[in-house]
Amino acid sequence: MEAPQLQTEREGDAGVAPEPLLIARNITKSFGHVQALSNAYIDVRAGEIVALVGDNGAGKSTLIKVLSGAHRHDAGEILVRGQSVSINNPNDAFDLGIATVYQDLALLPSRDVVANLYVGRELTNNGILDRRKMTEEANRVVRQLRTNLPSVHTPVRFLSGGQRQAVAIARVVHFGAEILLLDEPTAALGVKEAHEMLTLIEHLKEQDKGIIVVSHNLAHVFRICDRITVLRHGQTVGTLIKEETDSTEVVRMITGADLL
Numbered sequence: 205m206e207a208p209q210l211q212t213e214r215e216g217d218a219g220v221a222p223e224p225l226l227i228a229r230n231i232t233k234s235f236g237h238v239q240a241l242s243n244a245y246i247d248v249r250a251g252e253i254v255a256l257v258g259d260n261g262a263g264k265s266t267l268i269k270v271l272s273g274a275h276r277h278d279a280g281e282i283l284v285r286g287q288s289v290s291i292n293n294p295n296d297a298f299d300l301g302i303a304t305v306y307q308d309l310a311l312l313p314s315r316d317v318v319a320n321l322y323v324g325r326e327l328t329n330n331g332i333l334d335r336r337k338m339t340e341e342a343n344r345v346v347r348q349l350r351t352n353l354p355s356v357h358t359p360v361r362f363l364s365g366g367q368r369q370a371v372a373i374a375r376v377v378h379f380g381a382e383i384l385l386l387d388e389p390t391a392a393l394g395v396k397e398a399h400e401m402l403t404l405i406e407h408l409k410e411q412d413k414g415i416i417v418v419s420h421n422l423a424h425v426f427r428i429c430d431r432i433t434v435l436r437h438g439q440t441v442g443t444l445i446k447e448e449t450d451s452t453e454v455v456r457m458i459t460g461a462d463l464l
C-alpha cells in the first residue's frame with residue numbers, strides 16, 4: 205500500500221486550491237488532567253467536505269466544540285478566510301459564519317418549519333409578523349438545499365429525526381453559515397434517513413459551504429467526503445485525500461497500527 209498522503213506533502217500544490225475558509229492549527233485543550241487535544245490541525249475549503257475521524261475519545265467533539273465556541277482552547281490558532289480570529293463563545297462563531305448542528309436540536313416541536321427557521325428573528329412588516337414573506341423565504345431555502353421536507357407548514361413534531369436535522373441545517377444556512385460543523389449527523393438515523401442526510405450534506409457542498417463532518421461510519425465518510433483528517437489521542441496524525449486512500453489505511457491511522 206502507498207504511504208499516506210499527509211497534509212504537509214500537499215503544500216506544493218497550494219497555488220491550485222483556493223484558500224481554506226477555516227484553518228485550525230496546533231490546537232490544545234485540556235480538561236483538568238485530561239489532555240483532550242494536544243496538536244490538532246484541520247482545514248476546510250469552500251465547496252469541500254472534510255471528514256474528521258478517530259477512535260472514541262480521540263478529541264473529535266472537543267475540536268468541533270472549540271471551533272463552534274462551546275469550549276475555549278488553551279493554545280493554538282484559528283484562521284477564518286485567512287484572518288486570525290478568536291472564538292470565545294458561540295456568538296463569535298456565528299458572526300464568522302461558523303455553525304454547528306448538534307444532535308439535541310433546539311427546535312420548537314409544536315411550531316411549523318417556517319416558525320422554526322425564523323425563531324428569534326421573525327420578519328415583520330409595520331410591526332406585524334410577515335408570514336407571507338417568511339413562508340416564501342422558507343420555501344426558497346428548503347428548495348435550494350433540496351431537502352426532503354414536506355410542506356413548510358408542517359409542525360416539527362410530525363417530522364422524522366432526519367427531517368428535523370434538515371430544518372436545523374436549513375436554519376443556520378438561512379442565517380448565513382458558510383462553515384458547517386456536523387458531529388455524527390447520521391448516528392441517530394435509520395439507514396434510509398442517514399442516506400438522505402448524506403445527500404443533504406452533498407447539497408451543502410454544491411452551495412459552496414465548507415463542511416466538517418465527524419463520523420465513525422467509514423462507508424458514509426467515503427461516500428461524501430473529499431478529505432479525511434484523522435485524530436489520534438488529541439493529535440492530527442494526517443489528512444488523506446479520499447481518492448488516494450481506502451478504509452484499511454484510514455483504520456490503520458485511527459488505531460495507530462501504521463506505527464507498528
Ligand SMILES: Nc1ncnc2c1ncn2[C@@H]1O[C@H](COP(=O)(O)OP(=O)(O)O)[C@@H](O)[C@H]1O
Binds near residue numbers: 259263264
Ligand atoms: N467536558 C469534558 N470534561 C472532561 N473531559 C472531557 C470533556 N469533554 C471531553 N472530555 C475528554 O476529552 C477526551 C476527548 O473527548 P471527545 O472530544 O469527546 O472525543 P471523541 O468525540 O473523539 O470521542 C476524552 O478523554 C473525554 O473523556
Ligand SMILES: [Mg+2]
Binds near residue numbers: 266
Ligand atoms: Mg464525540
